Amino acid sequence: MTPRVGVITFPGSLDDKDAARAVRIAGADSVALWHADADLHSVDAVVLPGGFSYGDYLRCGAIAKFAPVMEKLVDAANGGLPILGICNGFQVLTESHLLPGALTRNDHLHFICRDQKLRIENNTSAWTSDFNVGDEILIPLKNGEGGYVADEKTLDELEGEGRVIARYLEINPNGSRRDIAGITNSRGNVVGIMPHPEHAVETLTGPTTDGLGFFSSLLKSLVNDGKVSA
Amino acid sequence: MAIVVVDVALKPEILDPQGRAIVSALGRVGLSGVADVRQGKQFVLTIDGEIDDAKLAQINEIASTLLSNPVIEDFTVQVRR
Numbered sequence: 001m002t003p004r005v006g007v008i009t010f011p012g013s014l015d016d017k018d019a020a021r022a023v024r025i026a027g028a029d030s031v032a033l034w035h036a037d038a039d040l041h042s043v044d045a046v047v048l049p050g051g052f053s054y055g056d057y058l059r060c061g062a063i064a065k066f067a068p069v070m071e072k073l074v075d076a077a078n079g080g081l082p083i084l085g086i087c088n089g090f091q092v093l094t095e096s097h098l099l100p101g102a103l104t105r106n107d108h109l110h111f112i113c114r115d116q117k118l119r120i121e122n123n124t125s126a127w128t129s130d131f132n133v134g135d136e137i138l139i140p141l142k143n144g145e146g147g148y149v150a151d152e153k154t155l156d157e158l159e160g161e162g163r164v165i166a167r168y169l170e171i172n173p174n175g176s177r178r179d180i181a182g183i184t185n186s187r188g189n190v191v192g193i194m195p196h197p198e199h200a201v202e203t204l205t206g207p208t209t210d211g212l213g214f215f216s217s218l219l220k221s222l223v224n225d226g227k228v229s230a
Numbered sequence: 231m232a233i234v235v236v237d238v239a240l241k242p243e244i245l246d247p248q249g250r251a252i253v254s255a256l257g258r259v260g261l262s263g264v265a266d267v268r269q270g271k272q273f274v275l276t277i278d279g280e281i282d283d284a285k286l287a288q289i290n291e292i293a294s295t296l297l298s299n300p301v302i303e304d305f306t307v308q309v310r311r
Contacts, residue, residue, distance in 0.1 A: 102301045
């Protein structure tokens with residue numbers, strides 16, 4: 001059976017179509033999920049896409065966490081459902097306390113849009129198992145509030161438990177503590193990343209196809225967990 | 231009618247790049263000697279009827295879940311009668 005991967009659309013989501021396309025290119029079926037529908041429709045995994053949910057009013061991701069679909073998503077995350085939050089999706093995951101820390105205004109105050117080199121630091125999460133630790137990838141980055149912050153104790157825990165999944169290479173584009181570009185929860189099913197793997201899945205439209213690894217990792221994890229057949 | 235004011239500020243250890251930009255702007259408009267600026271948010275809630283302890287507790291709960299993010303921000307709640 002082909003895995004079914006849900007992509008949630010909030011008012012103001014921008015990258016839901018690209019996320020759905022990346023899911024399909026990786027070989028899964030994409031399922032459109034709606035913020036106001038408190039039902040995950042039995043999907044095997046969920047992507048929270050980038051954009052400006054609820055206009056980024058109050059704080060990025062703050063209002064999205066109270067969307068009807070989010071209550072179901074938090075329960076499912078705690079039950080082990082693989083969830084990937086990209087950019088605004090990462091902000092929604094930290095606001096929902098599914099991942100620690102917070103994303104704050106870029107230290108230089110400018111919105112940044114560039115192709116960003118990253119180093120993969122963890123290949124045991126549901127979304128990174130198809131990489132090797134140390135792989136260098138190039139994917140687009142575009143954010144105004146992408147500075148990852150957490151207290152020192154949390155940062156030490158993330159490092160100690162190998163939960164930093166990717167770090168910025170060459171430049172730190174937004175002032176993120178310890179060059180952190182993405183993290184996972186301790187179970188490894190919930191991943192948040194600030195740059196955009198879904199924009200790097202075809203050379204026609206992206207700088208590389210390096211982003212595909214996140215989605216092929218998911219498919220591999222679902223097969224390994226016996227959720228779907230190979 | 232009662233007015234409840236919720237002030238939200240970044241925790242001291244969180245960098246405030248907007249505050250830093252304001253410090254340099256203050257210098258340009260001629261106000262010298264400003265060592266630091268921290269930018270926050272203020273929410274003014276106009277409540278129907280009187281504020282009792284239960285309502286105040288509810289507002290405190292909402293201040294810590296929706297109006298502020300306790301990971302990076304502190305808040306205060308004041309009732310203006």
